[in-house]
Amino acid sequence: MAMLEIRNLHVKIENREILKGLNLKVNAGEVHSIMGPNGSGKSTLAQVLARRESYLVTEGEVLLDGKDLLAMKPEDAACEGVFMAFQYPIEIAGISNAYFLRAALNAVRKYHGRKEMDAMDFLPFYKGKMKLLEVDESFMTRSVNEGFSGGEKKRNEILQMALLEPKLAILDETDSGLDIDALRIVANGVNAMRSPDRATIVITHYQRLLDYIVPDFVHVLVDGRIVKSGGKELALTLEEQGYVGVETEARALAVAV
């Protein structure tokens, strides 16, 4: 059984259909990349998987280890192991990163009937993860994302991911706004998290990120459907030829159907 199985997913936002019958299977241990032009529905897919409620699913189903993901509230999906690294991480004033991360970690632990972690246990735990993402100690005492640079925000997302150890990680354009050094650090963090038990979906516009996080599969999303899938070399083809080729292909396909 695939860890994640998306069947014929149709999603609307404000009465406009964005996803128009998307199918995807992701197995544990795999890294899938979803590429596509602006407005093709990449971020919508990420938001729906993270259970954002403003997106209306009109048809189809999504199973996470056989469970109905679409019936879950965002916090339940999170506790079941779905993690989304936000394209635009949100600021929370007055709450330290350490406090927030421990609260999140404990919410997940509580959900699974595990003992909550106190501040003393948490300290060595996060210190190890901080080293991995090359972040400064002050990171933990600063308010969540407040006054963080774009790069720091993205590193903070991956730091959270490293702490929460999700089953399914979704990276929504994590490369946007990153310089080359930050990109390398973020990619290192993600690569260190690769494991046979974990699946990762990397959403990106550009092939650049995939030089660092090498995917097992690449899917091209155009106009709400996956029109082409292949190995990592597909990303290179796209980089050379752009999306125009596959778009034409997709249109031909749609007419044929």
Next chain:
Amino acid sequence: MTTANTIQDFTDQEYKWGFITEVDEDRIPKGLNEDVVRLISSKKEEPEFMLQWRLKAYRHWVSLERSQSEPKWAHIKYPPIDYQNIVYYSAPKQKPGRTSLDEVDPEILKAYEKLGISLGEQKRLSGVAVDAVFDSVSVATTFKEKLAEKGVIFCSFSEAVRKHPALIEKYLGSVVPYTDNFFATLNAAVFSDGSFVYVPKGVRCPMELSTYFRINAADTGQFERTLIIAEEGASVSYLEGCTAPVRDENQLHAAVVELVALDYAQIKYSTVQNWYPGDKQGKGGIYNFVTKRGKCLGKNSKISWTQVETGSAITWKYPSCILIGDNSIGEFYSVALTNNYQQADTGTKMIHIGKNTRSTVVAKGISAGFGQNTYRGQVKIMKGATGARNYTQCDSLLIGDKCGAHTFPYIEVRNGSAQMEHEASTSKVGEDQIFYLRQRGLSAEEAVSMIINGFCKQVFRELPMEFAVEAQKLLSVSLKGAWGKDGHAGNPQSTREYQSSGDSEGD
């Protein structure tokens, strides 16, 4: 839609301090006249000067009422109060000359126990002395003897009038005169009890002092008066908490607090106000019309107000500082929350008279449901206040789109050397923030609570340790219903609408 259901679940969590205690009460009939004032004074066995002061206040109040001088400038709405339909004195019956806790009605002890305030010897919150005021009178004061060893007087106001008349005569009305305003005048005429604190020269009060106010009886008004005096070099930290039963009628609470700080003295006054706020439709609840003021009389003295206002149907209060002594400091830290149909018009006045006086104002307003929250603050720098400084920050947080936040800062500067800073912000708890936290595993409720606590952090850290935690919990409880479990604000069952707005006015 599940929105309506989940919000229903949420709001089913009611005000948990709303119980009524069955005690035998000594009540006087409803209504207010000179005889009532005399009766209250005689019940308290007061000296003549007190009666005369009350009568002067009463006569002044009658003239104010006749000329319809009840303040109308605040951004609050309520039907006219019938002052003849209020019981001005209601006290649990007890043996005369009560000396120990054993003689307090066990029902009352139970009531405080239920509120989490233990008056019993063994279970007392260590390091905190409590004065318990039940309706019109103080029923018990703990740790009196231990405090007396240091010369600290902590007792009910009535006891202070009997035992320390000279101090009362000297300081009563010296900060808030009986002519001050309509409600303070009414209080001066009919106040029945409250707390009194006197810290002698050079003494740091060895423990936190606190008063727990409880309104129990129906149709009564609570009019208490607190007076705190810190002599030269003395310091004290005082905290008050308040709750009341759930009733459909509105009840009036018109208190007066006076603080006096002499040279190098420090008074820290914290309030956690949780009077019954009324139900979801705005029925019932306390009208909390309070005058609080402190005088930094001595040089290098300091008065600091911290308030967390989550209860009451209407809150009208402006804890203020008159900075007379050179280098004196005034502070005001406030969190005011209005949910459902609650209204708050609150803020402070900082009057700079002495040289190099400094004041800090940090006000955080949270509006949810149909709540209306107003910050009203005045900073006045007098001619002689060379080198005065003020920093004001007022932030409003809106939850949902049917509530309102309003800011009215008044700044008056008569000395060119003054340095004034004013910062203000208005923000909304965004669905983005909630979603972000929920995506990390927190429930909608936990998410809102975290955002609010972050917003209030600057104020909470000013509270004494034990109470900061309480305040955080109280805030989450008070916000129940403001945000559904599904992360959507609003109340779909109602059709009344207010606009969110941030307006300001100044001169």
